[in-house]
Amino acid sequence: MAKALHRLANPARFLRIASPLLPWIAAGAAVCSGAGLWFGLVDSPPDYQQGDAARIMYVHVPAAWNALAGYAGLAIASAVALVWRHPLALVAARCIAPVGACFTVIAIATGSIWGHPMWGTWWVWDARLTSVVVLLFLYLGYIALLQAFDEQETGERAATVLALIGAVNLPVIKFSVDWWNTLHQPASILRFGGPSIDPAMLLPLMLMAGGFTLLFAYLVIIRMQTELARRRVMALRRAALAVSQPNDA
Amino acid sequence: MMPDLGAFLAMGGYGAYVWSAYAITGLILGLLVVATLRARRSMRASLDQAEQASPRRRTR
Numbered sequence: 001m002a003k004a005l006h007r008l009a010n011p012a013r014f015l016r017i018a019s020p021l022l023p024w025i026a027a028g029a030a031v032c033s034g035a036g037l038w039f040g041l042v043d044s045p046p047d048y049q050q051g052d053a054a055r056i057m058y059v060h061v062p063a064a065w066n067a068l069a070g071y072a073g074l075a076i077a078s079a080v081a082l083v084w085r086h087p088l089a090l091v092a093a094r095c096i097a098p099v100g101a102c103f104t105v106i107a108i109a110t111g112s113i114w115g116h117p118m119w120g121t122w123w124v125w126d127a128r129l130t131s132v133v134v135l136l137f138l139y140l141g142y143i144a145l146l147q148a149f150d151e152q153e154t155g156e157r158a159a160t161v162l163a164l165i166g167a168v169n170l171p172v173i174k175f176s177v178d179w180w181n182t183l184h185q186p187a188s189i190l191r192f193g194g195p196s197i198d199p200a201m202l203l204p205l206m207l208m209a210g211g212f213t214l215l216f217a218y219l220v221i222i223r224m225q226t227e228l229a230r231r232r233v234m235a236l237r238r239a240a241l242a243v244s245q246p247n248d249a
Numbered sequence: 250m251m252p253d254l255g256a257f258l259a260m261g262g263y264g265a266y267v268w269s270a271y272a273i274t275g276l277i278l279g280l281l282v283v284a285t286l287r288a289r290r291s292m293r294a295s296l297d298q299a300e301q302a303s304p305r306r307r308t309r
Contacts, residue, residue: 042257052260052261052267053260053266053267055267056266056271059271060270098281099281102277102278106273106278109270109273109274110270110274113266113270114266114270117263117266215278219285222285222289223285226288229289229293229296230292232299233292233296239303240299
């Protein structure tokens with residue numbers, strides 16, 4: 001089992017499978033986002049309470065979903081790296097982190113912009129907003145730990161542990177709107193009893209969510225290609241050094 | 250039917266909020282895509298260089 005997983009997660013095989021998918025993922029992201037923008041900004045009704053300000057939802061919610069899903073991916077990849085010690089899992093985790101951090105910044109910024117007209121304030125330190133700020137710091141802490149040590153492996157081990165501990169924050173974010181009093185509205189899609197949102201608003205939301213998710217995957221795969229190339233460059237340079245200075249080896 | 254562009258941009262009085270949210274999103278994602286593609290291009294150039302210089306030359 002572990003052996004089969006190892007073979008599947010072989011870097012060369014990963015590149016062979018993922019690289020040809022990239023143009024399709026990019027096209028899918030563009031089509032979904034384009035259609036999502038059309039339905040979201042033009043061909044959907046304003047919210048009956050929030051008017052046109054509710055259209056901020058179509059970028060805010062997909063960004064927040066991807067920020068959370070990205071961290072889940074980071075934590076799962078870290079767990080795989082810890083258990084099976086497979087380098088490709090570490091490569092994936094390392095490449096997810098900056099993308100996830102950017103989506104978290106988008107979720108926080110657009111949420112703040114949305115909050116001002118609706119709540120009368122740009123910011124409040126309530127459970128949902130605070131736990132998402134913690135998410136951003138987990139991403140940034142992971143990136144910082146990777147680079148904090150001279151030995152790459154030491155940094156990777158420290159960052160992996162942080163990624164796993166930080167996973168506790170995910171259910172806190174999800175249920176923060178139920179557990180505590182907060183200005184943030186409760187979930188209207190992923191909730192018991194099904195979505196409580198009008199189909200005319202659900203369509204652009206799902207299109208944008210699909211577009212953002214495909215864009216996330218596109219960026220992570222390209223960053224993994226880059227990271228694998230970097231590792232190959234390092235290996236080649238080490239090999240060249242060993243050949244030119246055989247006595248030091 | 251040509252929609253009223255002024256009304257569209259006004260977004261029912263929330264224009265500044267809606268458009269700045271979309272602009273920030275587009276800006277961050279745009280910069281991220283450009284930085285990601287640039288990093289790959291420069292790393293691939295380094296890889297070509299390293300493979301040229303490598304004693305065991307690989308043909309790909």
